[in-house]
Amino acid sequence: MKIKQFKDAPLSHFSYALVSNGEMALVDPSRNPVPYYKYAEEENAKITAVFETHPHADFVSGHLQISKETGATIYISEKVGVNYPHRSFDEGDSVKVGNVTIKPIFTPGHSPDSLTFHAFENDEHVLFTGDTLFIGDVGRPDLREKAGNMKAKRKELAKMMYHSIQNKFKDLPNDAKVYPAHGAGSLCGKNMSDADSSTLGNERIGNWAFKDQTEDEFVSEILKDQPFIPSYFGFDVDLNREGADNIQSSKYSIPLKLNVNNIDNELLVVDTRDEQLFKKDHLPNSINIMARGENDKFETWLGAIIEPDEQFNLVLEGIDNFDEILERVAKIGYEKQLKGIFTLSEKITNSSEAFDLLSFDKNKEKYTIIDIRNASEVLEGKIFENAHNIPLNELRKRIDELPKDKPMVVHCAGGYRSAAGSSILESEIDKVSVYDLSEDIKKYKS
Structure with a gap:
């Protein structure tokens, strides 16, 4: 079998094409199918199957469009509860793509309907682990409390993940290649490696989730310090269940x-x-x-x-x-x-006020400082002791909490988020000057 990994860098999303004997299968494809079509032409292969590990929260999948345009069958767990044309694919089932056999393994934890796909030919074994097993981590269990056909509480899903890791991979060989749906930078986990693939043997040694630990210890570790959940995550779960236009x-x-x-x-x-x-x-x-x-x-x-x-x-x-x-x-x-x-046009004249960094440096008490980093970042250390912390994703809803008797200075950790945060305040607040500390925040970080 031949496997090509496609990377969507801004979302840290990995998708895959598997080619065997003139047939191609896609796993967790991005929304735009054109890169996969180009690769199919390069390989002179027909796209016959699209495998979905679960309804994703952080991106929209192109599975339905691909199926309509190529005639490929969509394989997805019956537990997802979709209405578009598909083949239900759950433990005990199998399908051939060329000379490769693909079997689903039920691995709930990130979601209650997650599958891992085990592809094998002779002595070669590959695992497409979706958001269950990452390199160095496992998928977060707190995204399916309000979205999807099957809803589950985070603690319940954390326990499912423990049993998936403990039991669902134990009969597979150490040299099985692990291909996850995400890498470092994704919000679907918290401590993922920069590596884009691994082996099951390496994960058994280096991934904290495989360590000898009780269920309670595992649950405690997986639930702590998870990143924020963007507003669109539940929306995308439901959109992926319906199938995007x-x-x-x-x-x-x-x-x-x-x-x-x-x-x-x-x-x-x-x-x-x-x-x-x-x-x-x-x-x-x-x-x-x-x-x-x-x-x-x-x-x-x-x-x-x-x-x-x-x-x-x-x-x-x-x-x-x-x-x-x-x-x-x-x-x-x-x-x-x-x-x-x-x-x-060049006739636009609405501009932001220039920031006097020297004045701020000498008179910080004359400004309301707003730290829009995430709560977990602030716990690692404040940059300005008297700053008001409201994470960027909450800022529009919590503007009323901020005092408006002084000019405002917005900062994050590196400058990207503060551009958004300061512009939110500038557009929403009248008669108070709003400034962006931008990349100058680096001067104040120890």
């Missing part, structure tokens, strides 16, 4: 207008440009969520700041960014909320 037709139905001075509607504006361009000129009611390249976690913060049912407009730096940023919006299923895409 064709991405190309969804993306290109959104109106585009160039060189505008204003926007007719009063919807929120998400401005994707670099913070320096945003601060120089932007539209009213704008939030600066930068999308300059794959290192910017644009998808995560768009889906954390904007609610799944909230309509918004989008500002691009230029038309060269059009396809890429539309793709990133659609990756989390937010294109239906997007009502217009715009580039700005």
Whole structure:
């Protein structure tokens, strides 16, 4: 068998193509199927199967579009409860892709309907572990309390994960290759390795989840210090259960207008440009969520700041960014909320106030300092002792908690989030100056 890994860097998502004897299977594909189609052409292979380990929370899968366009069968657990054409695939079942046999292993824990796919040919064994087993970690168990066909409490799922790790992999060989759905940087786990694959033997040695421990010890460890849950996660679980619309037709139905001075509607504006361009000129009611390249976690913060049912407009730096940023919006299923895409004219004059760092440095007591890092980051140490901590994903809902008798200075850990945070406050608060400490925060970190 031949396996190709596809990486979506901003979401730290891995998907896979397995090729054998002219047939191709996809595992946990991203929403846009074109890269898989190109690879199928390169390999002169027919896409015959799409395997879904579970309904994902952090991205929209293209499984339904791929099935419609290629005739491939979708294999997914009956427990997910989907209505689109598929083949129920659960423990005890198997299917052949070329010369490779693929069997599902029921591995609940991240979700109550998670599967691991065991692919084997002769003495070669591969495990597509989805969000169950990561490299160095396991999937978080706190995402399915409010979404999906099967809902489960986090402690209940944590116990399921313990038993999945203890029992479901024990009869598999140490040299079985482990291919997870995510790597470091994903919010689907907390301590994932930078490695993109491993072996089961290496995970048995180095992954904390395989250590000899009681169920209570495991549950305590997996539940502590999990990262925040973006607003869009439950929305994407349900969208993946339904099956998303064709991405190309969804993306290109959104109106585009160039060189505008204003926007007719009063919807929120998400401005994707670099913070320096945003601060120089932007539209009213704008939030600066930068999308300059794959290192910017644009998808995560768009889906954390904007609610799944909230309509918004989008500002691009230029038309060269059009396809890429539309793709990133659609990756989390937010294109239906997007009502217009715009580039700005040079006549826009609304700007952010310049920040006097020297004055702040000498008179910090004259400012309200707002720390928008996550609670777990703050627990590791405050940067400014008297700062108000409201995580960025909660800021829009908690603005009323902030005193408004002094100018405000917003900071995060490196500068990316504070651009969004300061723009939120600037758009929502009148008669109080709002400043972004930006990358200057690094001067104050010990």
